[in-house]
Amino acid sequence: MPPKACSPACANASPARPDAMDFLVTTLLNALTLISILMLVGLGLAISFGLMNVTNLAHGEFVTVGAFAVYFVQSMGGSFWLGLAAAPIAGAVVGCILEFAIIRHLYSRPVSTVLATWGVSLILQQGLELTFGLGAKPVTPPIEGTLDLLFTVYPAYRLILIGIAMLTLLGVILLISRTSFGLDIRTVIQNREMAEGVGINTRRTYAIAFTFGAAIAGLAGGLVAPLAIVLPQMGVNYLANAFFVVIVGGVGSIGGLVAGSVFVGGLTSILNYQISPSLAQAIVLLAAIVAVRLRPNGLFNGASR
Amino acid sequence: MIARDRNWLLIFAVCVALAIVYPLFADGYQLTVIRDALIFGLFAASLDFFWGRTGILCFGHAAFFGIGGYIMALVTLNDAIPFASLLGIMGAVAGAAFVAAIIGYFLFFGGIRGSYFTIVTLAMGVICQQAAVSWSSVTGGDSGLIGIPPIEFDLGGLHVDLSQDLPSYIFVSAIVAVAVLALWSISRGRWGTVLTAIQDNEVRAAALGHNAPLRLLVTFVLSAAIAGLAGALYVCMAGLVAPDLSGLLLSTEVIVWVAVGGRGTLLGPVLGAIFIQRAQQTISSFNPSLWPLLLGCVFVIIVFVLPDGILSIYARLKSLFKGRRRAQ
Amino acid sequence: MSDILLQAENVGIRFGGLQALEALNLTVRDKELCCIIGPNGAGKSTFLNVLTGTLRPTSGSVRFLGHDIAGLPLHRIARLGIARKFQIPSVFPSLSVEDNLKVARWGAPSPVRPVGELLELVALTNRAATLAGELAHGQKQWLEIGMALAIEPRLLLLDEPTAGMTPQETLATAEMLLRLKGEFSIVAVEHDIRFVRALNCETLVLHQGRRLRSGPFHDIETDEMVRDVYLGRR
Numbered sequence: 069m070p071p072k073a074c075s076p077a078c079a080n081a082s083p084a085r086p087d088a089m090d091f092l093v094t095t096l097l098n099a100l101t102l103i104s105i106l107m108l109v110g111l112g113l114a115i116s117f118g119l120m121n122v123t124n125l126a127h128g129e130f131v132t133v134g135a136f137a138v139y140f141v142q143s144m145g146g147s148f149w150l151g152l153a154a155a156p157i158a159g160a161v162v163g164c165i166l167e168f169a170i171i172r173h174l175y176s177r178p179v180s181t182v183l184a185t186w187g188v189s190l191i192l193q194q195g196l197e198l199t200f201g202l203g204a205k206p207v208t209p210p211i212e213g214t215l216d217l218l219f220t221v222y223p224a225y226r227l228i229l230i231g232i233a234m235l236t237l238l239g240v241i242l243l244i245s246r247t248s249f250g251l252d253i254r255t256v257i258q259n260r261e262m263a264e265g266v267g268i269n270t271r272r273t274y275a276i277a278f279t280f281g282a283a284i285a286g287l288a289g290g291l292v293a294p295l296a297i298v299l300p301q302m303g304v305n306y307l308a309n310a311f312f313v314v315i316v317g318g319v320g321s322i323g324g325l326v327a328g329s330v331f332v333g334g335l336t337s338i339l340n341y342q343i344s345p346s347l348a349q350a351i352v353l354l355a356a357i358v359a360v361r362l363r364p365n366g367l368f369n370g371a372s373r
Numbered sequence: 374m375i376a377r378d379r380n381w382l383l384i385f386a387v388c389v390a391l392a393i394v395y396p397l398f399a400d401g402y403q404l405t406v407i408r409d410a411l412i413f414g415l416f417a418a419s420l421d422f423f424w425g426r427t428g429i430l431c432f433g434h435a436a437f438f439g440i441g442g443y444i445m446a447l448v449t450l451n452d453a454i455p456f457a458s459l460l461g462i463m464g465a466v467a468g469a470a471f472v473a474a475i476i477g478y479f480l481f482f483g484g485i486r487g488s489y490f491t492i493v494t495l496a497m498g499v500i501c502q503q504a505a506v507s508w509s510s511v512t513g514g515d516s517g518l519i520g521i522p523p524i525e526f527d528l529g530g531l532h533v534d535l536s537q538d539l540p541s542y543i544f545v546s547a548i549v550a551v552a553v554l555a556l557w558s559i560s561r562g563r564w565g566t567v568l569t570a571i572q573d574n575e576v577r578a579a580a581l582g583h584n585a586p587l588r589l590l591v592t593f594v595l596s597a598a599i600a601g602l603a604g605a606l607y608v609c610m611a612g613l614v615a616p617d618l619s620g621l622l623l624s625t626e627v628i629v630w631v632a633v634g635g636r637g638t639l640l641g642p643v644l645g646a647i648f649i650q651r652a653q654q655t656i657s658s659f660n661p662s663l664w665p666l667l668l669g670c671v672f673v674i675i676v677f678v679l680p681d682g683i684l685s686i687y688a689r690l691k692s693l694f695k696g697r698r699r700a701q
Numbered sequence: 702m703s704d705i706l707l708q709a710e711n712v713g714i715r716f717g718g719l720q721a722l723e724a725l726n727l728t729v730r731d732k733e734l735c736c737i738i739g740p741n742g743a744g745k746s747t748f749l750n751v752l753t754g755t756l757r758p759t760s761g762s763v764r765f766l767g768h769d770i771a772g773l774p775l776h777r778i779a780r781l782g783i784a785r786k787f788q789i790p791s792v793f794p795s796l797s798v799e800d801n802l803k804v805a806r807w808g809a810p811s812p813v814r815p816v817g818e819l820l821e822l823v824a825l826t827n828r829a830a831t832l833a834g835e836l837a838h839g840q841k842q843w844l845e846i847g848m849a850l851a852i853e854p855r856l857l858l859l860d861e862p863t864a865g866m867t868p869q870e871t872l873a874t875a876e877m878l879l880r881l882k883g884e885f886s887i888v889a890v891e892h893d894i895r896f897v898r899a900l901n902c903e904t905l906v907l908h909q910g911r912r913l914r915s916g917p918f919h920d921i922e923t924d925e926m927v928r929d930v931y932l933g934r935r
Contacts, residue, residue: 123488125495170673179430180676182491183632186432186625187672194666304621308496315489346503353496357476361483563807566796570804573793579775580785582808582852 090220095337101226101295103333104233107325108288109306110313111240112163112281114325118314119257120274122171123182126189127310128303130159130282134289135298136196139205148210152290159286162192164279171278172271189303196300209294229291236287241322253277309336312356332356378561385554385640392546401538405610408542410650412607414643415549417630419599422556423592425637426568430491433498434627437597439505439619440472441465441604446518446614447511458524462605469601470594477593481586486575498624505616517615524609541610548606549643552599557639559595568592622665626653629668632675704731706856706886711761712751714910721747722758722910729856734878734887736897736918739907740930745890746788748907749860752888753785754778765856780810782855786862790841794834798825798844801833805851813853823847823877839870846877857881859889863896875899894931898922906930 109131116122137158138151166188174181209225244250256263256273264270288306296302309332317328332352339348392411396404420434448454448461476497480490505512512518523536524544535541559565571578571585579585608614617623626649634645657664679686707729714722722744729735739745750756751763754770763771770778779785793801802819806812820826823843828836833844842862849857862878863871875896878887891897897904897918904921906913908930914921921927 117488121488123491174676177676177680178488179428180680182430182432182488183628183672184676187669187676190625190665190669190672192669194662194669197662198666304499308492308499311492311496315492344507346500346507349503350500353493353500357479357483357493360485360489361479563803566800567804567807569796570793570801573795574791576775577787577791577793578804578808580779580787581805581848582776582779582810583804584774584776 093217093219094222095341097220097222097226097230099334099337100230102337103329104230105288105292105306106309106313106329106333107237108233108291109285109310110317110325110329111237112278112283112285113310113314114317115277115281116171117311118318120175120278121178122175122278123178123185124166124171125182125186125307126166126192127185127282127285128305128307129189129192130163130285130303131289131292131306132196132300132303133158133162133192134286135207135293135296135302136200136205136289136300137286138290138293139200139207139298142207143205148208148294151207151293152287155290155293156283156287159289160279160283162286163282164275166282167275167278172275193300193303200300203299205298207293207298225294229295232291233288236284237322240284244322249273249276309352312352316356316359331359381557381638381640385557388640388644389550392550396539396542404538404542407647408538408545409607409610410647411545411549411643412603412610413627413630413650414646415552415606416600416603417627417634417642417646418549418553418556418639419596419603420627421631421634421636421639421642422560422599423596424631425639426560426565426572427589427592428572429486429589430628431593431596432491432495432628433501433621433624434494434597434600435621435623436494436498436501436619437469437473437600438604438607438623438627439501439614439616440469441601442608442614442618443505443512443518443604444468444601445605446521446608449522449609450518450520456526457522458526458609459528461609462524462602465601465605466598467601469604470598473594473597474590477590481589481593495621495624498619498621501619502616502621505619512616513614515616517613519613521608521612521614523612524606535609545606545610548602552602553639553643556599560639564588564592625668629671629675633671633679705729706731706733707752707763707765707888709752709761709763712748712758712763713760714747714751714756715759720910722751725761725907725910725912727752727905729886729888731855732883732886733903734882734900735889735903735905736900737888737890737905737907738892738894738897738921739913740892742909743907744910745892745907746860747910749858749888749890753783753858776808779808779852782853784849784852784854784857786842786845786849786857786859788860788864790838790845792833792836792841792844792848794832796833797830798833798836799829801844802847802851805848809852811853812851814851816851819847819851822850822881824873839866842866842870842874843877846874850881854885856886856888859887861891861893862889863891863893868895871896872899894922 109127112130113124113127116124116127134155137154138148141151141154142148166185170184170188171181174184211224211228213224214221215224215227244253252263252268252273255266255268256270260270263273312332313325313328315328316331317324317326335352335355336348339351395407399407416434416438420431424430442465444465445461448464449457451457454460476493480493485493506515523534523541525534525536527533533540533544535544560568567578567583567588571583571588575585604618607618627646630645630649631642633649634641634643653664656667705728707727709725709727712722712725713720725748737745737748747756751758754763754773755775757771762769765781765783768781770781770783793804796804799816799820802816806816814822817826820829823846825840825844825847828840833841836844842865846859846862863874866874871893872895876899878889878900881887889900901918903916904918905915906921906927913930914924914927
């Protein structure tokens with residue numbers, strides 16, 4: 069297993085101009101790249117882990133599947149954008165099958181869910197390796213080159229990534245707050261029995277919410293593919309970090325998700341300049357544990373778990 | 374209750390007897406194979422001691438195995454340290470226990486249980502493996518450290534030298550037997566009963582005056598210490614240490630050994646470790662990437678078909694048979 | 702006054718905008734038996750949570766033997782000598798009745814009663830080896846009382862000890878408590894009037910988070926206002 073290769077830490081771009089302002093802006097943008105990805109991956113996890121109380125250890129594989137979708141489309145001669153459109157669909161398909169075949173049968177057995185989803189995660193990893201072969205898969209970004217910002221020169225694709233991630237998050241907020249499906253989700257989260265009482269099909273709502281989370285994680289995988297090293301085992305780092313996001317941020321609100329992502333992503337990006345990525349990861353883990361000890365319900369809200 | 378204890382001791386005695394007569398029939402290579410499998414069996418028992426009694430799953434137990442292994446390797450490879458084997462084992466046990474104590478303190482006293490605990494320990498395992506790879510000046514990076522000498526020490530006039538197959542087999546078997554027996558007597562006595570109570574209803578146990586977080590912490594630390602011991606033994610027998618030993622795949626495999634062998638039985642996981650490793654060697658000889666794939670399938674099968682492990686087949690058949698008889 | 706065990710003074714609790722409890726006083730003397738009654742939603746369970754230190758009052762204070770116990774970890778409170786029986790029977794279902802009592806004894810700083818005596822007290826001697834999860838509802842409630850006794854409490858707090866019991870079981874429970882009266886203080890929260898009548902002790906009546914009446918039960922029972930509240934006339 070090549071663990072360091074697929075760390076989200078590799079989403080860092082090296083600074084081009086060595087003055088202080090440049091350093092600051094570059095660090096900020098690097099952090100923002102990582103935070104964007106974490107928010108997208110964490111969103112699905114916040115739905116399944118935080119709200120449905122399902123510990124899905126195959127969540128990282130949605131990211132992997134999304135990245136492989138982009139690679140596959142590109143290798144067949146398609147454009148990056150076509151691949152990026154395929155990524156959430158691939159994530160959704162895998163998520164939907166997983167929910168239907170495994171997770172819905174195990175809602176009342178948390179440890180079994182952990183074991184079964186981990187099994188699925190291994191099957192998906194090895195399945196991808198057997199299908200696509202060993203070694204990292206190349207994915208080229210749609211735009212090479214850089215953009216000259218006021219204080220620094222920054223790779224253009226990363227700015228696009230940040231933009232798409234922000235737009236997606238905005239879309240999710242609108243979906244949850246404005247549509248009737250969003251209302252269903254909020255009702256189910258507030259009180260499952262009552263939701264059933266007023267005629268909401270909670271099973272269906274869970275399934276759709278889960279699939280939706282998988283699709284967003286797939287999109288994140290597609291977005292990060294040109295920056296990361298695309299491997300069947302790349303998912304586990306996103307899994308661990310996304311769980312930190314949810315644990316630190318607390319569940320139940322978009323605000324918590326953002327706070328958790330900023331905490332984990334920001335800390336990782338800053339530490340990555342000072343020390344080795346694995347030590348940075350260890351410190352982030354420790355910080356997350358300490359944060360949980362001090363604020364058991366998350367940094368951002370008082371919702372009980 | 375009493376009958377169950379008697380059955381356990383009976384099976385334990387049979388296993389010990391088999392381990393004693395095995396060298397009469399096996400050659401040196403076969404002895405080393407079983408010896409190494411027994412070390413992993415000890416590792417599995419250490420996880421079962423925690424998971425089986427508390428119901429909380431640690432998903433990064435290989436981290437403690439790896440920490441023990443690396444400490445043992447670093448101590449015995451350093452010529453300046455006297456009594457390297459004994460000090461190395463002590464350091465391995467203490468190191469693993471120390472890491473478990475820090476992580477466990479924050480989690481248990483922070484009210485973290487269940488899935489949250491599983492995930493944090495999963496992350497811990499990932500990070501340990503990364504650290505082993507990237508801290509190459511100390512750990513030797515991807516290739517690890519080689520040339521670790523076999524265990525050798527003097528204790529009260531007794532000279533122990535484990536460079537030969539048979540002595541090392543006997544030494545390991547004895548340690549595993551003693552450790553499993555000790556863990557079993559702890560977990561069936563007062564300590565284990567209170568842990569079961571905490572697993573059933575932690576608030577109630579606390580309202581009766583039990584310090585649940587402390588008890589969970591001590592159990593976790595003890596479990597990690599045994600895992601560290603297993604890691605230390607393993608690297609001396611294998612002669613090398615590598616990042617895989619603290620990796621996620623090993624953490625995963627040890628869960629399978631426990632789940633297949635039967636959670637909460639302590640002896641089942643040891644047997645599970647031995648048999649599954651034999652199966653792994655056979656399967657991996659066809660295609661190395663087939664094994665993780667199969668492992669994944671085993672997880673899913675356990676959950677849906679055999680939630681209580683292989684040993685439960687016997688109980689199920691028995692109840693099926695009884696049911697049939699009653700029906701007739 | 703050295704025989705005061707538990708003293709709640711001017712206790713009030715606000716949940717957001719809701720005043721759940723207001724200006725409640727309660728003094729429990731050593732070896733005294735008293736009841737807290739009131740209709741559903743009167744704040745009985747909330748008040749009990751304050752008395753056991755699990756809820757911190759927003760105003761006023763609760764002192765047990767002179768210590769402020771609010772916010773202490775549960776096991777520390779138990780070791781001070783406060784035992785609690787929960788409203789929902791919470792025994793350890795995967796342990797036997799005997800092991801349940803053993804676990805309770807082990808939690809105490811200095812247990813006195815042997816397990817056999819506890820089994821007799823709660824009438825479960827012939828179920829000692831049964832898994833607690835398989836007991837009937839009433840027996841679970843008794844087992845829980847037995848577990849509370851095992852820690853040798855100075856004060857036993859019972860949250861609706863007869864909830865879900867048959868009338869016979871309710872009376873048997875009252876007799877059980879009367880037998881224990883004089884060994885330690887008992888505070889029982891109930892809304893079953895028959896049970897409180899059987900105990901016939903000092904009684905505090907709560908209504909909408911406030912004290913409605915307090916005094917010996919036979920005075921309370923004849924009180925016009927209390928009858929109105931219980932019959933839902935106001």
